[in-house]
Amino acid sequence: MTRPSDRIFGLVVILAALAYIASALQVQASFLSDPVGPKAFPIAVGIVAILCAVTMIARPDAEPEWPALRSTLAIGIAIVVLVIYAYALKPLGFLIPTAVVAAILSYQISPSPKVSVLSGIGLSIGLFVLFRFVLGLSLFGFPRGWF
Amino acid sequence: MADLLANLSLGFGIALSPYTLLLAIIGCFIGTIVGALPGLGPANGVAIMIPITFSMGLDATGALILLTAIYYGAMYGGRISSILLNIPGDEPAMMTTLDGYPMAKAGRAGDALVISGFASFVGAFLATLGLAILAPALSRIAYEFGPAEYFALYLLAFCTLGGIASNNQAKAALASCLGIGIAMIGLDPNSGLPRMTGGNLHLYDGIDFLVAIVGLFAVSEVFFFIESKGKSGAAGIKLRGRVTVPWAEIWTTRWTMIRCSVVGFIAGVLPGAGASLGSFMTYMMEKSIAGEKGKFGTGVAKGIAAPEVGNNAAAGGALVPMLTLGVPGSGTTAVLLAVLVTLNITPGPTLFVERPDVVWSLIASLLIANFVLLAMNVPMVKVFVKVLEVPPAILMPGVTMVSFVGIYSLTGSYFDLLLVVLFGVLGYVLRKLDIPTVPVILGILLGSKMEKQLRDAMVLSDGDWTYLFSSTISSVLIVAAIVGFILPIFLRGRIRKPQRVSD
Amino acid sequence: MSKTLLRALSSAAVLAVTATSAFAVECIAPANPGGGWDFTCRQVGKIMYDIGQVADPVQVTNLAGAGGGLAFSTVVNERNSDPDLMVAASSATTTRLAQNAFGGATADQVRFVGAIGADPGVIVVAADSPYQSLGELVDAIKADPGSVAFAGGSAVGGFDHLKPLQVLKAAGFDDITKVRYIGVDGGADAITQTVGGFTQAMTGDMSEIVGFIPTGDIRVLAVMTDERVPGFEDIPTAKEQGFDVRAVNWRGMYVPKDISDARFQEWAGMLQAVADSAEWQQAMADNGLAPFTLVGDEFQAWVDGVVAETEALSREIGVIQ
Structure with missing residues (x-):
């Protein structure tokens, strides 16, 4: 077929x-x-x-270009990471899961450890400041009971 | 006319002071950011700011200026991420992705932003004038629209969907079915009983279109970047030259802007339609006027101007029923209405007579906000386009996190985040198969309304289907819908055939 | 299913409520800022502090979701003995509880501590309508249920829908499933549909129609209170027209179930003090609310009655099965 x-x-x-x-x-x-x-x-x-x-x-259209096995696997990993993130946000607070997930996604797009670690940490802190203090949304930085 | 000027000077007398100008600038800035961030729409933007206005202890005028500036700012801001990232910042901006993103991909992100910014200004400006001049007269229109008329209006929207983006009408129809199907989930408004929820309490409120937008557009975009290792999309593209104002190109869109202002404004005035329908209808209208030669969907100026004029004009139009009848035409005006009520201002038929100070200072503040936004947006384009120079490895995780947090901070629910991921996977597959995602959003937005209006119409007529044709308005709209659905099928057959021979 | 579900729901809610310090009184508004519950929390909280009933400003937390169900399950499952917590409630809360719309939660899982104001129910027709009184409208429905369609701001089975059904029940009309009703986006929209002639009558709250009275577009057939409402003395009550119905959208509070009886009485006293304050009288006048004060055990008993009545009516029209 x-x-x-x-x-x-x-x-x-x-x-x-x-x-x-x-x-x-x-x-x-x-x-x-x-x-x-x-x-x-x-x-x-x-x-x-x-x-x-x-x-x-x-009447099917022309066949799209599906990613190679490796890319499919990478997308699969990204999905799993995002699902874990959804569950982790509440118990672990905002900063740590966001830094980790942002770093992983960054690494998947461009495999440079330095850039991904820095963008993970930077994004997590920057967004926390934006949402918590500029927009005044209720977010918690750290797991409950740490402070 | 003299009345209008007298009223406007009354309004500006109240609304124009260095302090209120500062509030307008702050509001416009925050609104633009909230609008541009995927996952936070204008309704959320205004809602978030309500507690802040109370804690700042603003008086009625000050609070109104701040909140309307945020409202208009968010309507402006939604286009930015549509153009730069192919991710609509809010639902009315989704049509702007269709031509805005291709133009950005061609290295003309600056032009796209300037054209759309100017279009936003024209739409909002004309709509505000329309509000000032016509509001009391226009409020009677709402009395002409009952369930049958609204149903016909939604039907028209869905019937013209076929030609939206994909060449394959079946795929566009399938996408809207998906959206309508999703819209059925939740409590059925006509029986109060849950439908299609599988007993899951999280689904009783239905699926929020913001969740769907973020998933279908933002998360799926991340998957594309991962697949291509950061080589797809407009991010990282070299910008062509400096940012200039493409006056000649804007001038070519002058009739588009005027037509779309009128249509968008009317869509806004009808309480059931709103900005999303406004931008959709203006885009489809201009696309059919331009025809095949118009090259809509490839990044043309008219394709950017039309939806932006449309949604901003609708945003202004939506204030007409809100102020004159107390009927909010959109989620955002519903929030604004709540604000007015807490400020002891009860919108309704007597508002224009009893509280002219409030009405005209509101209109004055809308005009102020509009000019502030224009002044802010054209110079700020230089800043916005810098976004594209951010490497995808930083930008895309950032967009994902912003979307997730935006949704999470509003609902506090991990369940919505799971839905976002699910919609991301769905969006990836749909886009791979060249199935347009815009109809899915439109289906979620309008599907349940369309069903409800049809059912209400049948309740009122006791199941008599001819009731749908009982008024001129509904008959005309239904005929237009049928023509709009059938005509492209015939035309396509005619246009395609000679082309095939020459291939 | 429901256990894990409720756990998930309530844990999701913790994020929103953890910000409070342990000692300040907290008021949960089970909706986003701007709505009626939010108004209740903010006004009552502010007045409690202003008149010295609480030492610190009352912390208002918005906890929206499932039409108030998220807040309800959070209170029941996580904070069932918190003595410093009150939650804004209204007729919508009891209607939904009676209709099992909170995923199995029941009204006896919390204690309803007081109502301090109410938005009276009204039935309205267009100015050019043939119906001059509530009696004429009821007679028309009795003769032909299809001749009158109501529009209201709540969904089918909601409070606005139940109001005319209560009137018809009181008039001895039992075939209430034949009564036509469409739910639209709020009371103003319901008036639009009625003035536009798409529906024959509107059912809603007093505050929703106040702005339309001076236009002469509408005629108010009845207000569903025991006495005529101050400021609107020319609107007859349903009761004086021979229909013994009271339907008011009350504004009040519930508190967790496992607090001490002494604390419950304290709450009742605090709400009574708020209700008596000049500030609250002003807030009510500004927002179209009529006086309706009922606190403590008396209020709990009244709520129990309302819930039972709503449940019976809802079962009859099939919105619960």
């Missing part, structure tokens, strides 16, 4: 849309007069999405 990307994505969309429609069918309705109801719109959206996906499968 040539040009598989659009087709694979189309299949994924169809499966997702079917799941979406299935869960829309489970939506509870109230007893009030509501001729359209809460299910019709999600189901219609699911159906249109399936039609679009079928079109994509039938």
